[in-house]
Amino acid sequence: MTLMYALLALATVAIVLAVLYRPFGDYMAWVYTSRKDWKIERGIYKVIGVDAKAEQTWQAYLRGVLAFSAVGVLIVYTLQRFQQWLPYSLGLPAPSESLSFNTAVSFVTNTNWQSYSPELTLGYTVQFAGLAVQNFVSAAVGIAVAIALVRGFAYRRSGTIGNFWVDLIRGTLRILLPIAVLGAIVLMIGGVIQNFNGFTTVTTLTGGTQTVPGGPTASQEVIKLLGTNGGGFFNANSSHPFENPTPWTSMFEILLMLAIPFSLPRTFGRMVGDNRQGVAIVSVMAVLYIASFSILTALESAGMGTAPGLAGGAMEGKEQRFGIIGSTLFATTSTGTSTGAVNSMHDSYTAMGGMMPMLNMMLGEVTPGGVGSGLYAILILAVIAVFISGLLIGRTPEYLGKKIGPREIKLAALYILVMPTLVLAGTALSFALPGVREKVESTSIWNPGIHGMSEVLYAFTSAANNNGSAFAGLTANTPWLNTALGVAMLLGRFVPIVFVLALAGSLAAQDKVPTTSGTLPTHRPMFIGLLTAVTVLVTALTFFPVLALGPLAEGLM
């Protein structure tokens, strides 16, 4: 029965995404290649002072990304620091400097790590005017960067890679906003709330009292998922009945998270003029996604460990309406897409089960990854895979007609190094710095022993990969973790983007080399296998030691 339900749920996801793949991928390709601006877009360009017809060099494109994100951090930080004077602040004071910094960075970098408990910390205005806005635009930035890289492959002898402002506005207006409006209505039909009622008190059936929360939730919920952001309106995130009331809304939320990342490979294939290339990329994503879901579901259903064994099932931290499969499908999706929303508490998963969300992130968020970031991350891995196979067969590596020379492979290699460095250094420093270690052990860690180490490892993995989910027992609202995780989020987002855009510029400047009999075809099963293996190997070699100290040790003891 369990197996049946799991297969049917997976089949639902597969069928919907397969149906969406072509039309939605083609639509997004049109969005970013169309020469025509909408009237409203022309108005926006006029107001913000942008020449929409002028394409940018990679440096100018990068300046746009960085300036726009810096302004975003400043606005979200300021809104929080002035919270007590904002309307609908629900009487809540301004969060501390370190928390405001962490939250601002978190939402601008598309991470949505939450060191705070929303209903106890943030009023409505910060949420809808600060956080929800970043949920839209950080997603649009992610897609824009991916599209710029795709243009690098598609263009010949070009000094430019597109216009950041045009990509930003089009992605927001033509892709995210229309789906968000429709999706919010669907969620409200399912029971997600949308009001400005604040907290109301009701007298319960037994004569006690209960607080019922309010808030503009549906509008934020939909973009939280569609933009693979993940920051919950409530502390319990998508397990809160007001964010995710039924099993079918949960499936809908899963599809929202997957729609863009799984369709972008089609956009990529379309823009480079060979749809088979997109199919190869999406195949790798799908293989890893299905494998991860299967393993996690098997582990949670088996319910190994003392507490799950005693209870008769791994239901601690899971909602009855979702059950185990509804929880594992959501967890696989959320950690594989860099969303970080949760409809169950990963901290309470079985030891080995809890490792799977971590692994999804450690893969570099490519199963299928966040909006845009998933595509550019896997294209970097494809460059590495092509390079490795080039070494094996002794030819100059090339991908999509572009030579992978020293500059390209250096940029790709640097990209690969950023995330593991942040994860491992952040975790190590948390336990190595005198003063910090005591604080982490006494205040931050919730579960003692090995599991506590896993909580810290999970936090840095989540931050550096811009995921945002947590082993949520961890108290992260401390000066050290707020700052260190904030820095990990910033560097984990923008340092790779620098390398991606530099790579885009370098590829766009090249002419295409003609295909010869010595060219490695990158649309065949052999390349799909190679790319899958490279993705898994890079991760396994980097993270096996630290996983052995954490979840593996706990699970095997």
Added chain:
Amino acid sequence: MNTQARGVGRTVWVAIRAMVLLTAALGIGYTLVITGIGQLVLPAQANGSIVTTQDGDPVGSALIGQSFSDEEGNPLPEYFQPRPSAAGDGNDGGASSGSNYGPENEDLIAAITDRKTQVAEFNGVTESEVPADAVTASSSGLDPHISAAYAAIQIDRVAEARGIPAAEVRDLVEAHTQGPDLGYLGESRVNVLELNIALNELEG
């Protein structure tokens, strides 16, 4: 150098205008439109699926679990009991949360052991009959549902406490048992608040 600095300055100025414009459109405009649609077209859901008794008194939300205990926190035998909750002092709608205890946490192991004994004694069943959801805290701390199995072991105790035939209670539980959505999404479940309201109304 000077042109470079001017370029950066101009970019920042574009960024500021873009962010202000997008905040107005996506932060305020979009939120108001969705709120308007919710309040006009779907007011029941948008305001929290509040349920009322036959007399029209609001007693909570159909989506938010509540406790059925006396002031000391002892479970009331005449009501179906919900799952354990880690939200505040239990089912606190202002502080949703799971326990976040790991699988080997001693406190969790002790809590599950205690709950198992308590639930078994309270309902007069053996510990092996107590299902997992009865002894584990949910993810939100506000789970409005219990499993059909947990409802089943509570039927006799509730019937006895209310002095009504167990068959009548069983019929009511059956009527309030919801299968998986579309037949395969999620789990079978019983909404505790709705079931308890129906029980009260049964007696009139």
